[in-house]
Amino acid sequence: MVAIFPLAVLLLLLNSGTVQSTPFPVRVGVVVDMDNYVGKMGLNCITMALSDFYTKHGHYQTRLVLTKRDSKRDVVGAxxxxxxxxxxVQVQAIIGPLxxxxxxxxxxxGNKSQVPIITFSASSPSLLSIQSPYFVRAALGDSSQVRAIAAIVQAYGWRExxxxxxxxxxxHGIMPFLADSLEKVNVxxxxxxxxxSFATDDQIVAExxxxxTNQTRVFIVHMRTTLxxxxxxxxxxxxxxxxxxxWIITDGMTNELTSxxxxxxxxxxxxxxxxxxHIPKxxxxxxxxxxxxxxxxxQNPTNHDLDLNIFGLWAYDSAVALAMAVEKARIRNATFLKKANDSTTPTDLEGFGVSGIGTELIQALSxxxxxxxxxxxxxxxxQLESPPYQIIxxxxxxxxxVGYWTNDNGIVREINFAKSTKKTYSTSKSNIGFIMWPGDRKNPPKGWVTPTNGKKxxxxxxxxxRFFEFMHITWNSDNxxxxxxxxKDVFDMVIEALPYGVQYEYVPFATSDHKxxxxxxxxxxxVYQGDFDAAVGDVTIIANRSHFVDFTLPYTESEHRINEDFRGPLWHQVGTIFWFSFSTMVFANKERVISNLSRFLLIIWFLVVLILTQSYTASLTSMLTVQELKPTITDVNELIRNKETVGYHNGSFxxxxxxxxxxxxxRLLAYNSxxxxxxxxxxxxAxxxxxxxxDEIPYVKLFLAKYCSKYIMVGPTYKTDGFGFAFPIGSPLVPDISRAxxxxxxxxxxxxxxxxxxxxDTKCADSSEFSSSNSLGIxxxxxxxxxxxxxxVLALIIYVTSFLxxxxxxxRPGSDAExxxxxxxxxxxxxFNNKDLTCHTFKNYERRVNHNDCGCDCARIVMEPSNEYFHPSPSTFSQNSPGNNSPPSPISSSP
Known part of the structure; x- marks a missing residue:
């Protein structure tokens, strides 16, 4: 009994080795178009993949057995x-369709039979909406590339x-994703x-x-190479x-360019x-x-279709992944489970059972x-995780x-696979290499032209x-x-700055008799009613109007008085004010001046400083006196209490x-000019x-330009946002025009x-013409x-002449020939550098000891630079608060 036991164990081990040496077959179907280049390439790659894989993994206990079917380029055939x-055949998985x-x-x-359907080329994003757990896309969906395309469009500033x-x-599958991606970059x-799909040449030419005839010249082409x-x-x-x-093509064509x-x-x-x-090397x-x-x-020596593209690589990887998943799921004797009513099924569509290992297989594959x-x-x-994209x-x-696009960094010149904590997303065209555009053009096209039949x-x-400076309409004899x-000029300039063309015409808001x-x-x-596509003019942006239209950003400045000397950053303006107030200083020189020439020069300079000081003192006095001028009315409540009559611009808010x-x-009177x-x-x-x-500040400035010596603009001001262009609510032009x-x-x-x-206007609005005529400058x-x-110069000449x-x-010539x-x-x-002992300052020893330098030879003059004072207007006074709004402001007569 003891001898027999080791023999039995040995026989059992040998029998076990024999069982393990025979792999379990797992039937897998392949459905492709046999007469299609991609179909033939995919089938060849799948066959080669299994051969290579099992050569390297001969110890695997499973083997995929392929059963091929031709879909004949037809939905019903597939x-x-x-x-x-x-x-x-009762296959446990299907690779396909194309x-x-x-x-x-x-x-x-596949969902009904619980059999995994694995495609290496069907890329429509809408297929995932079927929400079948048994569908695997061993390829990239078309939605993976839309952000890369949008980044290119954004990089070159194309807006349509x-x-x-x-x-x-x-x-159709890509369009919702492409539209959303472009919308996010305002395209x-x-x-x-x-x-x-079966368009004739005439249909293509007509489209x-x-x-x-339209203005847009940027086209994104999404189709296969045959069409x-x-x-x-x-x-x-x-x-x-x-x-x-x-012309921008999606990977539907770029992937097949080699074929x-x-x-x-x-x-x-x-x-x-x-x-x-991007396929890494x-x-x-x-x-x-x-x-x-x-x-x-x-296989065919006369076959010239030898180029291998990414669909063949995906087919190869699909077969390898399925082989690995079958082994991982430890599939043995895979069969279909028959339905209870299988024998009574009225049609072939229900004449199959359910895979017994489908759930384990799809989990292993995922x-x-x-x-x-x-x-x-x-x-x-x-589906496959999105890789970087190559821009070609x-x-x-x-x-x-010419560049690459990645999820984390956007457009880059080269791909850096090293892990980096700093992720900066860029859409700069500087990261794209040189591109030769259609027509051998080296510079990027602007992407639009003036349309031949576009609606104006x-x-x-x-x-x-009145106030024709803002808008003036003249009717010709032909109406x-x-x-x-x-x-009008500002609107024309803004439209010209848009990254695309807009055709338009001006239509007066007028009656038949030109009123x-x-x-x-x-x-x-x-505009809200649809009579106009936009309103252009001196239209103030206020809250109640914004209920009916969308306004662009204001194009007029408001609240800030126009004086070029006091414009600029806030701290610059503050510094300028204090500089004018405290920059002038006069003080006595502590050094002794002995030279008569230096004394002569200093006398003249002191005379100049005296004149400058007295002049600016008088100017400062005048400035302070002007600031004491007060308008006759500064309070709105005072106008109401005294029942004063006030004016307003006719037609204004x-x-x-x-x-x-x-x-x-x-107590309200309208004026027109x-x-x-x-x-x-x-x-x-009275x-x-x-x-x-x-009135609104732009009109006030025009008024003061004509009558600034008689009137003054005072506060308080009531804020609005200035003049803006009005468009219908939701108009896509509003953000583009605002940016322009x-x-x-x-x-x-x-x-x-x-x-x-x-x-x-700007000069007189601040009465700078009055101050400039009386102010003092260098x-x-x-x-x-x-x-x-x-x-x-005269003192220098005299001194040099005397010294020589x-x-x-x-x-002198000839004094010493050698x-x-x-x-x-x-x-x-x-x-010149030695002391002149003949000078009277060196006539006695004490003075020579106390003074090392000869006063006859040199003198030190210390001068301080003069400064100008700014003189404000003698006829205007403003109590404006900082901001960029264009409010109405009361105007009153100055005493």
Whole structure:
């Protein structure tokens, strides 16, 4: 018994080894289009992947056994193939299908039978909406690339793009994700161009011709190469592959560029840019590419389709991942579980059971990770994790990389896989290499042109009785109009600064007899009613109007008085005020002055300093006296208590403001022009005129420009946001125009427009013309400074002449023939530096001891620079608070 036991153990071990040496077969179906390049490539890669894998992993106890079916490029054919594999072969997984159109029905079949459906090429994001736990995309969904495309569009500042996509599941699936991504970077999609999957050449030409009539010149093409190559050939025929055009292709075409006819690429697609997943280089990938070409040539020596693209790599990795998952799930004798009513099923669609190992297999597959030929294989929510994307530019017969896009860093020149704690997202075009654009253009196109049939926006403009500087409408004999003014010029400049073209025309807000059609509130309300596409003019941004329209940012300054000497940053202004007040100082010199020439020069300088000091003292006195001038009225409540009559600009919102301040309606008078306001002021409140006027600061400045010596602007001010352009609520133009306003208001063109219409207003609005005529500056004392300069030069000449005369025996010619000129000059310098003992300051020893330097030779003059005082206007006074609003402000007469 003891001897028999080891023998039994040995036989058991041998029997166990025999069992383990026979792998368990696991049936797997493959559904592809056999006559399609991608289908044939994918099938070859799957076969080679299993051969390579089991050669390296011969100890595995499972083996995938492939059963191939041809989907015949048809949705019904793919469904029939899948149904046959599930019912008759009872496969435990299906690799396929190729297209997004074939996938939905197969996914439902896999979900019903609990058999994993693994695709390596169906990329439509909408497939995930089926929410089948048994669907795996061992490839990238089209939604993975939309952020990369949006980053490129943002980098070059294009604000409108037109997608051109195929009219099927593949084409429609990407659109919601692309639209959302573009919207996040403020890019509009004004039109979507949909091309039928079986479109004729005439249909393609008709659609492209229509696109040529619109202004947008940035196109995003999302389709496969079979249709895409035809699209670009017709675009070339219509001269749309020329300058001003931008063509961006998705990875639906970039992934297959290597399989396209190279002559077609050179002829039709030059300058196209696109994105495709980045495939890291590896030794395994290089070896497989070489092996793949050899294998294809052995199968068919006349076959020229030897190029391997990313779909083949994904097919290879799919097969490897499935083989690893089957082994990980420890599948043995996999069978289908028959349904209870299976024998009575009326149709073949229900004539299959449920996989007994489907749940374990899908769980193992979802957790499988490894480094494949296409990069890291890792499934996230049922599909491959998004890798970096490569930005390519089509030049010649192929494409070259010009940059990359990553989730964390945006657009980068090179990919740095080193882990970094600092993540900065960039969309700078400086990180993109040189791009040759269509038409051999080296500079990026602006992305739009003036459309040939675009609808013109109707821009409403107000009819003004006066204040024509802001807006002025002139009717011609043929009833056409000419619009001029500050507001019109600013709007034209802002529209010109937009990154795309806008066609528009000015339409007066007027009656048939060329009169104003209503108040400014009614003018704004006309935009709300759809009579105008926008309102341009001296329209103030106030709260009640914002209920009906969207305003752009204000384009006028408000609340800040215009004086160029006191503009700038806050601390600069404060520093300027104190500098004018305390910079002048006069003090006596502590050094003794002995030289008569120095004394002469100092006498002249002291005379100049005395004049300067006295002049500025008088100027300061005058300034302080002016500041004591007070307006006759400074309080709104005083106007109400005394029942004074006040004026307001006719048609302005100020009328409602005054009513809100409890002014009696009978005490309110309207004026239409600066002349009307002046006349009302001249009459006075007691004689049918006004005691004060309330108006917006831009109008006040114009008024003071004409009558600034008689009136003064006082507070308090009531805040508004200045003048703005009004658009319908939700208009996409509002943010773009607001950004353009910020850009142009700080430029030189804005200053030129202001100078054109208000050239003399800023000076008189602060009465600087009065102060400048009486104020003192450096130029007022040029004569005194010239006298000081002449005296200084004269003293120098006299001293040098006297010194040379006294030492002429040293430098005169012939005094010493052997002495050179350089030696004589050195002696002369030494004599100048030595003490002059003949000077009266060295006549006795004590004075020689007390004074080491000869006062006859040198004198020290200490001078302090003079400063100017700023003189404010003698006729205006403002109590403005800081800000950028354009409020109305009361005006009253100065005493």
């Amino acid at each position: 469904a029939a193939a899948a149904l046959d594999l599930l019912k008759n 297209s997004s159109m074939q996938a939905p029905f197969m996914i439902h079949l 793009v037109v997608p051109i996509y195929v009219d099927n599941e593949f084409g 509009r999609i004004p039109y979507r161009s949909v091309i039928p 492209l011709s229509m696109l040529m 895409g190559s035809r699209l670009f050939s017709k675009a070339k025929l219509l001269e749309m592959m020329s300058k001003d055009y931008v 396209m006819d190279q002559s077609a690429i050179e002829e039709y697609m030059q300058g196209v840019i696109g994105v495709k997943p 590896s030794e395994e990938l290089h070896k497989f590419k070489v092996k793949y070409k050899k294998e294809i040539q052995l 957790s499988t990770t490894f480094r494949g030929l296409a990069g890291e294989f890792k499934l996230v929510e049922g 530019n089509v030049i010649g017969a192929g494409a070259r990389a 926006l109707r821009i409403g403009v107000p009819v003004k009785f 056409s109009t000419k619009v001029e003014g500050y507001c 104003r059609a209503g108040s400014y509130d009614e003018f704004v309300y006309a 100020v009328l409602e403001l005054l009513k809100g301040l409890n002014f009696d309606k009978s 600066p002349e009307d306001m002046h006349e009302l002021f001249r009459k006075g409140s 004689n049918g005129g006004i005691a004060a006027a309330f 306003i910020l850009n142009v208001t700080e430029g030189k063109k804005m200053m030129e427009i202001e100078k054109k219409w208000f050239e003399n 130029e007022s004392f040029w004569g005194l400074f010239m006298i000081v300069g002449i005296a200084g 005369y006294e030492n002429w025996h040293v430098v 002495t050179t000129l350089a030696t004589k000059s050195l002696v002369l310098v030494q004599r």
